[in-house]
Amino acid sequence: MSLSLHYALCLSNWRAHEFSVSLSIPAHQSDTLRLSLPSWIPGSYMVRDFAKSIVSISACTDDNHQPLTIEQKDKQTWLLHTSGEACVVTYTVYANDLSIRSAFINHEYAFINGTSAFLQVSSFEQLPHSLAVSVPQDDAHLSEWQSYTSMPIAREDSQNKPIQKKEASENRTWHYRCDNYDDFIDHPLFIGIADTHAFEVNGVSFTLLFSGNNNIDYARITDDLTPICKHHLDLFGAPHPIDSYLFMTLLADNGFGGLEHKHSTALLYPRYDLPLIGESDIKTDSYITFLSLCSHEFFHTWHVKRIKPEVMVYPDLSKETYTNQLWIYEGFTSFYDDVTLARSGVIAPQKYLDIVAQNVSRLLQNAGRMKQSAAESSFNAWTKFYKQDASATNNIVSYYTKGGIVALGLDILLRQKSAGEVSLDNVMQLLWQHYGIAESGTPDDVIQTLCKAHFNIDVSEYLNAVVYGTEDVALEALMPLIGAKYETRARTSMEDKGGLSTKPQVVNQLGATVKPASLGVTVAQVFEGLAAMQSGLLLNDVIIAMDGNVVNQAKLQRLLDSAISDEVTLSVIRDGKLLSLALPVIKARKEMAFFTITDEAKMKEWLDVN
Known part of the structure; x- marks a missing residue:
């Protein structure tokens, strides 16, 4: 029998948010083995130190259960002294992080990523890894x-199915098997109560999984996801890298997130933002966001999980792995997640433009876009993007948001320079053919190189300006080429996100975001160079009055708009003290973007909508 590692995972104590793992290691030639747990999970670029959740760990010989010495070397590494004998390592993990990046257990389900659960064994990484998942027989819950x-x-007669349900066994154990460690940790586990719904697109089997038992309209979600999945499958072409795919959604009262895997995605979403059976078929903004999230993560099946930067082909999961290419990977995917909804007819073209306008509006409000490039944002994702503080909007730019607008501009530019013969779709197909199928990894200049070599189109000036520099994408000039006009306006309220609107615009601008407080409002962000910063307003100040009038969020803006002098007085509580601040009255900036369709035929042609 060939050598392999065997892991047994048991939900040993869900009430304490704990599961246990038993790792069986066969006899080997080394006296000492190095055990480690990743410090980050691919697709989420922040060191999370998963090993901190290991509660206890011990080891013994496999034949006579004699204790073995296991010595911790650092925050995530242990040395196991085995003298080459077969052995068993047993450890307990605390799982109470409700996210799609770690592990979580409650009364309804357990969700576990391999990076949080499965120790890596040195020199065994390329051997098969098998897993038995079980729940205690004596726990009626x-x-x-x-x-x-x-x-x-792990059955010889089975295929790679998207889910495995209860087997006909009394011990309630499920068995799985992967070829190596990297593949092993790329399949998140859901054990618990769930609703599932299956559908098929282009010969690929899809399964929707939602935690709990719900009244969600799965048939409607399936109808909307089918053309989205078909778009991505058609874009990259056959043969497909998958024959099955699992959309795994954790439902919560609040929360949002998505993380890609090669054969599945893990999503976190508010349960009541999804359509329920019997409701009208109107697509709410929150439901459209869910469809876009699914589109985004499924697109990563090709673009991130297989097409990836060179340094991410074999990343060191014990420490940060730096690349300036995330604008290509998350940015391009952010373009395709929304435009696919319009291309497939799930949303109308104007709705799509409103979504783009909201993204552009976020950039226009962000002074950081003039200080940090999209490439720099990619490189510093580990700290500046994933560990944002209140100054982030003034100092950094999102490689997701800026990258998505860069992709939109690049698509239009390619079409313009090729008289409509080349688009970003062709670039994506080249990325797949040259780098994705072999998973060989892309160099930093891959986009400009492909465009020049295959289309004789030089996009280096454009990328130097908007990716490696801090210039805005020239939407005023580019959007008319696809039948749309780009404009800006003042916001209509503090809650305004951008897009086409007929509501009256505010007159004067506070220059800060606020949230309701028990009395007045609390300052959440202060924007560089605007009235709030000029007045000396600081983060977490509580504004209780303007010119002696007690305020709430709506009244604050109304009083500011009706100001007849050049200055108003804010009554502010800061660190238990009452202050008076002089706020200059400044006309509102036009920082909300919106688009109007000027040529429906051009827009439909660009979207390829019949």
Whole structure:
């Protein structure tokens, strides 16, 4: 029998948010083995130190259960002294992080990423890894729990199915198997109560999984996701890198997120933002956002999980891995997640333009876009993007948001320079053919190189300006080429996100974002160079009055708009003290973007909508 590692994961104590893992290691030639847990999970560029959740760890020989010495070397590494004998390592993990990046257990389900659960064993990384998942037989609360994952089932007659349900066994154990460690940790596990719904597109089997038992309209979600999935499958072409795919959604009262895997995605979404059975078929903004999130993560099946930067082909999961290419990967995906909804007819063209306008509006409000380039944002994702503080809007730019607008501009530019023969779709197909299929990794200049070599189009000036420099994408000049006009306006309220609107615009601008407080409003952000910063208003100040009038969020803006002098007085509580600040009255900036369709035929042609 060939050598392999075997892991047994048991939901040993869900009430304490704990699961246990038993790792069986066969006899080997080394006296000492190095065990480690990743410090970050691919697709989420922040060191999370998953090993901090290991509560206890011990080891013994496999034959006579004699204790072995296991020595911790650093925050995530242990040395196991084995003298080459077969052994078993047992450890307990605390799982109470409700996110799609770690591990979480409650009364309804357990969600576990491999990076939070499975120790890596040095020199065994390329050997097969098998897994048995079980729930205690004597816990009646878990009697209906089942196991779901995209991990291949460990049966010789089975195919790679998207889920595995309860097997006909009394011990309620599910068995899986992967070829190596990297693949092993790329299949998140869901064990618990869930609703599932299956559908098929272009020969690929899809499964929707939602935690709990719900009244969600799965048929409607399937109808909307089908053309979205078909778009991505058609774009990259056959043969597809997958034959099955699992959309795994954790429902919560609040929360948002998505993380891509090769054969699945893990999503976190508010349960009541999804359509319920019996409701009208109007697509709410929150439901459109969910469809866009699904589109985004499924697009990563090709673009991130297989097409990836050179340094991400074999990343060191023990420390940061730096690249300035995230604007290509998250940015381009952010373009395709929304435009696919319009291309497939799930949303109208004007709705799509409103979504783009909201993204542009976020950039226009962000002074950081003039200080940090999209490439620099990519490189500093580990700290400046993933560990943002209140100054972020004034000092950094999002490689997601700026990258998505860069992709939009690049698509239009390619079409213009090729008389409509070349688009960003062709670039994506080249990326897949040259780098994705072989997973060989892209160099930093891959976009300009492909465009020049295959289309004889030089896009270096454009990329130097908007990616490696801090210039805005010239939407005023580019959007008319696809039948749309780009304009800006003042905001209509503090809650305004941008897009086409007929509501009256504010007259004067505070220059800060605020949130309701028990009395007045609390300052959440202060924008560089505007009235709030000029007045000396600081983060977490509580504004209780303007010119002696007690305020709430709506009244604050109304009083500011009706000011007849050049200055008003804010009554502010800061650190338990009452202050009076002089706020200059400054006309509102036009920082909300919006688009209007000027040529429907051009817009439909660009979207390829019949």
